[in-house]
Amino acid sequence: MLDQLTPMGGSLAELRYLDNDFQVVRPGSHVKCAITATLIELEELKYWSVARQEAYATIEASLKAELASRQSRTR
Numbered sequence: 434m435l436d437q438l439t440p441m442g443g444s445l446a447e448l449r450y451l452d453n454d455f456q457v458v459r460p461g462s463h464v465k466c467a468i469t470a471t472l473i474e475l476e477e478l479k480y481w482s483v484a485r486q487e488a489y490a491t492i493e494a495s496l497k498a499e500l501a502s503r504q505s506r507t508r
Contacts, residue, residue, distance in 0.1 A: 448488070450481040466490035468497055 443462025448455045455478070463472045467487035480489040482498060489495040 446475060448475075448481075450483050450486050450488070452483060455481065464488040466494055468494040 444460075446457060446461030446464055447459035448464060449458050461475075463474050464478060465472055466489050467485070469490050471490040473488060473490050478488060480492055480495040481487060482489070482495070485498065485502065487498060489498060
């Protein structure tokens with residue numbers, strides 16, 4: 434995982450997140466975490482939401498997004 438301030442060669446990829454995999458829609462070298470805005474190299478991408486079509490840098494960021502999503506559905 435790269436620090437969000439670290440310059441990175443390549444471009445932002447666009448992905449379609451699937452169960453246990455992802456499909457590259459627009460080629461690139463990294464994606465941005467939906468919660469922390471941290472840049473994540475595709476080779477290091479482990480956490481995402483199929484339902485929300487978002488990538489997450491860490492399991493904690495994934496959990497934060499899930500909890501926020503559940504709270505917004507109960508309101």
